[in-house]
Every structure is written in C-alpha cells, then in structure tokens.
Amino acid sequence: MKFNYYIPTRILFGKGMLNRLSRQELPGKKALIVTTGGTSVKKYGYLARVEEQLDKAGAEHLLFDKILPNPIKDHVMEGAALAKANGVDFVVGLGGGSAIDSAKAIAIMAANEGDYWDYISGGTGKGLTPPNDPLPVVAITTTAGTGTEADPWTVTTKTETNEKIGGGYDKTFPVLSVVDPELMLTVPKRLTAYQGFDALFHSTEGYLNCTAYVLSDLYALKAIELIGKSLAAAVADGGNLEARADVALANTLAGMVESTSGCTSEHSLAHAISAYHPQFEHGAALISVSRAYYTHWAKAGCCDERMVDMAKALGRKDAKEPMDFVAALEELMRACGVDDIRMSDYGMKREELEKYARNARETMGGLYEVDPAPLSDADALKILEESYR
Known part of the structure; x- marks a missing residue:
C-alpha cells in the first residue's frame, strides 16, 4: 500500500x-x-x-x-x-x-x-x-x-x-x-438541497473514481453517511444547527475527497449544461442527470460492491444490489423536495443534448479518464436523453 x-x-x-x-x-x-x-x-x-x-x-x-x-x-x-x-x-x-x-x-x-x-x-x-x-x-x-x-x-x-x-x-x-x-443558517431550502447534493456527488464520484484509495474512501463514505443522515433535516428546518453542522462537515470531507480522489464524468456533464445555461444551478444540474448517471454504473457491472457501499452509507442498511443506491438517491431527492427538476425549465432543448455531451468531453474530458469504466459519447448522450424532462 x-x-x-x-x-x-x-x-x-x-x-x-x-x-x-x-x-x-x-x-x-x-x-x-x-x-x-x-x-x-x-x-x-x-x-x-x-x-x-x-x-x-x-x-x-x-x-x-x-x-x-x-x-x-x-x-x-x-x-x-x-x-x-x-x-x-x-x-x-x-x-x-x-x-x-x-x-x-x-x-x-x-x-x-x-x-x-x-x-x-x-x-x-x-x-x-x-x-x-x-x-x-x-x-x-x-x-x-x-x-x-x-x-x-x-x-x-x-x-x-x-x-x-x-x-x-x-x-x-x-x-x-x-x-x-x-x-449557513440563512441559506434557503432549495439552495441547501442543491448544495448538499453537490457535496454528495463529490463524494460518490470520488468513491467510484479509479484513483480512489484508502483515505479518499474514508472521507467519501463518512460524507455520504452525514448527508444521508442530516441533509433532509437541514432542508426542512434551516435553523437546525446540528443538521447544518453535519452537512457542513460532510461538505468539508467532500473537499478532502476532491483533494485525494476526484470527480468523474458526472461533473463534466453538469458543467457543460451550466456553461450554456448559467442560471441552471450547479447542484440542480447534477441532480438532473444523477438518476440516469448512477443507473448506468449500477448496470455496468464494474463497481457493484462500491455502489452497495454507497447505498448503505446513504442509509439503506440492507442494500444488496447496485440499484439500491439509485433507490436511496431517489428517496433523498424526494425528502429534500428536489425530485422535480426539469431541464426544459432552464431553456434546454432535447434536440440540443448532443451539444452538451460534446462540450463535456471537449472541455473536461480528463474526468472521463477516471471513470470506473470507459463512458462513450453515446453513453453520455443516453444519460442526458434519459434525464431530459
């Protein structure tokens, strides 16, 4: 080691x-x-x-x-x-x-x-x-x-x-x-959720990243656990200082994940979206692609054990299958009231999705190189198509 x-x-x-x-x-x-x-x-x-x-x-x-x-x-x-x-x-x-x-x-x-x-x-x-x-x-x-x-x-x-x-x-x-x-007590509900999911995805991407190792894993799983425990509570009651502190710690730990492992192509896709639509909040863009993105990896067969680990950390203690993480993710979205994000509300058009997929590769293609397995342009476009509402 x-x-x-x-x-x-x-x-x-x-x-x-x-x-x-x-x-x-x-x-x-x-x-x-x-x-x-x-x-x-x-x-x-x-x-x-x-x-x-x-x-x-x-x-x-x-x-x-x-x-x-x-x-x-x-x-x-x-x-x-x-x-x-x-x-x-x-x-x-x-x-x-x-x-x-x-x-x-x-x-x-x-x-x-x-x-x-x-x-x-x-x-x-x-x-x-x-x-x-x-x-x-x-x-x-x-x-x-x-x-x-x-x-x-x-x-x-x-x-x-x-x-x-x-x-x-x-x-x-x-x-x-x-x-x-x-x-952080004055951050509005929806922004609290968007920001908390950004920290979550820094951690989940860092855990699936092919450069992950023992220390990044420790930070990632603890951050995921804290977000699963307290993000919905912080969204529901912004004055809940204990919940705010848990999410703040998760966020700082997620930064340490970024320093030891790093993001994957999910962030490339989200950055491409907000490059063209700067009013599309970064956390919201991540949430919008996350179901399809993690479903892709759940079905890819390349990181099954890690997907189960993340599901357990997020609160699904009886998780046995990679798709259990997607289920836990969807549950947290509903609890935080952010399961209704529509790309079309921000001016995105279905016929332009290929543009975002191409931009993601051209600008931050390095993040694709640390995915748990190769993600093709066709895969990226499919993720956007399945995410579009």
Missing part, C-alpha cells in the same frame, strides 16, 4: 469559529475580500463580521463583490487587476463555492501576467504553469456544497466559448479555512 497525501489547509470548524479569525496568523497585511454580487453576506452581517475580524488582526482590506453564481473569467481578471493596483498580499474568499473558487483564480492572476485561460488545461486553455506563486487564500464558507475550502480546485467559465473548466494545483489550496455552520 502506497500513497502520496497532501492537504495543507488549516481548518477552523464549528459554531462560532468566525470569531477566532483575528487570533490566527494571517498570511498578509492587506486583503482583497472576494464575494458575490448577491446581498446575503451583507444582509446577514457576515461581511461586516469578517471586516471586523480583519480590523482586529491589523489587516487592511478592500472589497470585490461582482462574482456570479457561475463565475466567469472576466471577473477573475477584473478582481486580479484591483488586487494588483492596491498592493494586496492575500485574498479572502467569503461565500459559497463561487466566491472561494474565484478568490483562488484571482490569487493566481494577482501574481502573474497574461490571461487566466493561459493557465487552464482543457478546451482552449494553454495549460501553462503559473511562473509565480499565487497570493495566499483564506476561505470563509457560508454554504455547504463545493468543499472548496479543503481542496485546490476552482471552476470558471469562459463565456465567449461556453467553456466551464476546473483548474488548480497544490499552491491554490487555501492556507486557512473557516467552516462555521452558524453562517
């Missing part, structure tokens, strides 16, 4: 942990706070609390608050230019995955020249390694979905070409992350 394990992020986890930010050794003296163009971090006082903590720590700060739910390259470049112009020496990502992912990308470009797509592999990216280390990143998550506080990955869309591609490397791990479930 051999492996190479590396997750360098210091994580402050638990109720009230944001209040300890000022006591930490911060990685600089002047921060760019990166958040979305939405109102929640301001409305609920999270931004003010972060600014107060930075003030207490003696760190100057300025704000960049234009990030979209599906981040775009233009905003990465704009945020980086702001950081350069103001002599920023670290970046704080405050919000969900879009804000923290963007903070990582901005940190790269604040320290390097050229275009962000120069450093993206896949699609029209040039696949270059940034010559200079990115600025350090502090992640403060207000959602439980992407696990980006515990992994180096960042997903961005190049709007001109409809390419939504993930990037990142060892130096884009956050140096410090705060996971405080109190900051």
Whole structure:
C-alpha cells in the first residue's frame, strides 16, 4: 500500500469559529475580500463580521463583490487587476463555492501576467504553469456544497466559448479555512438541497473514481453517511444547527475527497449544461442527470460492491444490489423536495443534448479518464436523453 497525501489547509470548524479569525496568523497585511454580487453576506452581517475580524488582526482590506453564481473569467481578471493596483498580499474568499473558487483564480492572476485561460488545461486553455506563486487564500464558507475550502480546485467559465473548466494545483489550496455552520443558517431550502447534493456527488464520484484509495474512501463514505443522515433535516428546518453542522462537515470531507480522489464524468456533464445555461444551478444540474448517471454504473457491472457501499452509507442498511443506491438517491431527492427538476425549465432543448455531451468531453474530458469504466459519447448522450424532462 502506497500513497502520496497532501492537504495543507488549516481548518477552523464549528459554531462560532468566525470569531477566532483575528487570533490566527494571517498570511498578509492587506486583503482583497472576494464575494458575490448577491446581498446575503451583507444582509446577514457576515461581511461586516469578517471586516471586523480583519480590523482586529491589523489587516487592511478592500472589497470585490461582482462574482456570479457561475463565475466567469472576466471577473477573475477584473478582481486580479484591483488586487494588483492596491498592493494586496492575500485574498479572502467569503461565500459559497463561487466566491472561494474565484478568490483562488484571482490569487493566481494577482501574481502573474497574461490571461487566466493561459493557465487552464482543457478546451482552449494553454495549460501553462503559473511562473509565480499565487497570493495566499483564506476561505470563509457560508454554504455547504463545493468543499472548496479543503481542496485546490476552482471552476470558471469562459463565456465567449461556453467553456466551464476546473483548474488548480497544490499552491491554490487555501492556507486557512473557516467552516462555521452558524453562517449557513440563512441559506434557503432549495439552495441547501442543491448544495448538499453537490457535496454528495463529490463524494460518490470520488468513491467510484479509479484513483480512489484508502483515505479518499474514508472521507467519501463518512460524507455520504452525514448527508444521508442530516441533509433532509437541514432542508426542512434551516435553523437546525446540528443538521447544518453535519452537512457542513460532510461538505468539508467532500473537499478532502476532491483533494485525494476526484470527480468523474458526472461533473463534466453538469458543467457543460451550466456553461450554456448559467442560471441552471450547479447542484440542480447534477441532480438532473444523477438518476440516469448512477443507473448506468449500477448496470455496468464494474463497481457493484462500491455502489452497495454507497447505498448503505446513504442509509439503506440492507442494500444488496447496485440499484439500491439509485433507490436511496431517489428517496433523498424526494425528502429534500428536489425530485422535480426539469431541464426544459432552464431553456434546454432535447434536440440540443448532443451539444452538451460534446462540450463535456471537449472541455473536461480528463474526468472521463477516471471513470470506473470507459463512458462513450453515446453513453453520455443516453444519460442526458434519459434525464431530459
């Protein structure tokens, strides 16, 4: 048994942990706070609390608050230019995955020249390694979905070409992350569900991934178990702090799955969908293809034991067949009220499904290479066809 394990992020986890930010050794003296163009971090006082903590720590700060739910390259470049112009020496990502992912990308470009797509592999990216280390990143998550506080990955869309591609490397791990479930109590029901399923699929994909090994398996199964136990409760009652903490922990563990194993082609398909339809929430896109996607693997005969393991972790303790996982998944969707997602409601058309399947392979084809068995273009199209409503 051999492996190479590396997750360098210091994580402050638990109720009230944001209040300890000022006591930490911060990685600089002047921060760019990166958040979305939405109102929640301001409305609920999270931004003010972060600014107060930075003030207490003696760190100057300025704000960049234009990030979209599906981040775009233009905003990465704009945020980086702001950081350069103001002599920023670290970046704080405050919000969900879009804000923290963007903070990582901005940190790269604040320290390097050229275009962000120069450093993206896949699609029209040039696949270059940034010559200079990115600025350090502090992640403060207000959602439980992407696990980006515990992994180096960042997903961005190049709007001109409809390419939504993930990037990142060892130096884009956050140096410090705060996971405080109190900051998640205000997330609406449907977004709580979408984000929780994103964390679930990071874990299930990581468990089926052909690069999975003993440590990623431990993180994945525990994350699946926590989501099966508490996601529906968190959706039903957003003020249930215990359920929120369980889902937050599942999310952080799912980020560790992303750091040790990784996503499979399910994420390629979902990214292709939201590259063309940015209003299609990432978690919702994943949910929309998940029944057909996991049915494909349940019937493929290449990962039967692992499918049963996931079914048991999700709560079906008597699971014996791979399709038991699909049944458990459908049960959780119903419990969370997200079994009614229709691709057509987001403007997708049945006659265009081949376009999404082609885009998935062209932009993030690397994820197909770690599937438990080869997934052909015909297979991918069939999954989309069976998912379409």
